[in-house]
Amino acid sequence: MALTTATHPDRPSAAGIQPSRSMRARMQDALPKLVLAPSFAITLIFVYGFILWTIYLSFTNSKAFPKYVLTDARAYQRLWRWTFESDPPSSWYTSITNMGIFGVLYIAICLGLGLLIAILLDQKIRGEGLLRPIYLYPMALSFIVTGVAWKWFLDPGLGLEQTLHQWGWTSFHFDWIKNKDFVIYTVVIAGVWQASGFVMAMFLAGLRGIDSEIVKASQIDGASTFQLYRRIIIPLLRPVFLSALIVLAHMAIKSYDLVVALTSGGPGGSAWLPSNFMYEYTFKRNEMAVGSASAVIMLATISAIIVPYLYSELREKAR
């Protein structure tokens, strides 16, 4: 963008006033569009085209293969009914309540822990160069690796519990990963372990960007360290909070592999998230319409979070 403006400072009126513009100039003008066209087309088809296709399928009676005859919204009606079946919990009820628990805890703990570590690291301590990557590196692992590692660590017969028993603490008991009511919290543990370092890096960058004059001024005014952070630094980090929130929210909603690797669905399917539900119904149970409907609901949920954010961001830029 900047480049084109630099070459053609008078671009808006250029075409009209100078009909004899050289071929070269015209090529230069068209080049960015030409280069971007393939990726634009691919995105248009494979993202937005397939979103529309999924929405279409959710209103059909597709089973193993897509069917194109529109029926009524039976898939949504079933999902709606399942939403309120809590005793015994339907798979969809389990999925969406898990999404709530996982989403809230994952985002809140990651933000809190990330901020805390970032503030502690920001105290000009020695060895920061060593500590920072240690916290950041879990992010470099794939969810599958994280899931398998934590699965072994949390397994009562293999990991933590077994080890502590061998060391003599035989009353120690930690079987959340085998417990239908607590298995979702083990997913939170593994997820937080993986992502909090990344959030820390974002906050650290934010902290480094704060003008030291402001900090000095407040210190001269006699603010305590707590007040300094509470009243000045954390409010200044607001944009970082927002970016981190968006990154974490979409990571939470698309979590699928972590649940599979860590719990393979949990006891009686008690660790399912909506993404697991979608995959299971579409590809394993030959209920493509229900799977598509759940995917559409997930998309709507993400939109409900992202769209207001984009709107507010764009409005601020326009100002």
Place this chain on the structure above:
Amino acid sequence: MMRKLMMAAAMLATTALTAHADDVKEVQMLHWWTSGGEAAALNVLKQDLATEGYTWKDVPVAGGGGDAAMTALKAMVAAGNPPTASQMLGYTVLDYAEAGKMGDLTETAVAEGWDKAVPAALQKFAVYDGKWVAAPVNVHSVNWLWINKAVMDKIGGTEPKTFDDFIALLDKAKAAGVTPLALGGQNWQEATMFDSVVLSTGGPEFYKKAFNDLDEDALKSDTMKKSFDNLAKLKTYVDPNFSGRDWNLATAMVINGDALVQVMGDWAKGEFVAAKKVPGTDFLCYRFPGTDGSVIYNSDMFGMFDVPDDRKAAQIALAKATLSKSFQSAFNVVKGSVPARTDVPDTDFDACGKKGIADLKAANEGGTLFGSFAQGYGAPPAVANAYKDVVSKFVHGQITSSDQAVDELVKAIDDAK
């Protein structure tokens, strides 16, 4: 230099043309038999085909399980480029046949006498609309107990004949400080065990009515409630750490003597054999108590696709080789299952295999050969998975009573139909 290149190109072009004119001497096979024993079993087929001049090409599938293979297959078929054949299970074959994607092997089948040799219950899945569309490779049966003999001797147990005997045996093991029942807490394993429990509790007629015909009265009957109660009883003999365990790890518990018994399909025998254990001396195979005389089966099939004419000869050769007696025997000895045709001699099989063959024959003749609901041979995948959900939720405590379980079962099956 230029001329050489052009000549080479011309030669390539002609070879490509001639190759196209003749039949393709290649079998493209999609399967997920990649573990040691399974791969060895499949090698027998490859060699048989090689002697007839056909080469073998595996269609690569990322990931180990059947799910990934089925997704790959869906993509290939949808793109109009099906493999010669694919390993398939039960209703999947019928799904593809209904969509008009399968070939027709009827001529070969009649010539080879498949309709007489292959059990009628299996033909339900290999024949669609009067046409043979798949070649059954083997018959697995799921109502087996696999017992560690050393542990059995230690606790002084004998073969349980009824469900109450079985509970008494498990009590003995518990008293001796051994984990009585090795179970992997994944929904298909729990449901596979429940198949046997229902057959044992309600008898063959009831099993067929409930789990093959999906009769609603049978599904919500008191017998079904009692079956769930029996399942709850069995659950008390499982170690606390069972949830999520893979089936072969549960088998390993029995092999190592950490547990007395596992209820599992006969693929578990492959694990025993791979660990160099001998049936009769190291481990025992009994029918699930109260199910003697009936067989709950599932079967691996080679689904044969509607391929272009130049690939049909290879397909027919594959189908013939698959159901030849020599291959059926050689393959199933290694795989742990029994032959898909009842006229194969049992000389090469071990004690458990011999019993399996005799049981299959008797069940076929007596009309007590039933498709396993848990393994997708009782109802289409959507219904089978709904069933597995209910059983699993019952085992893990989301469903708290057998009354509730029966209600849920009826509702879930109805919903998925």
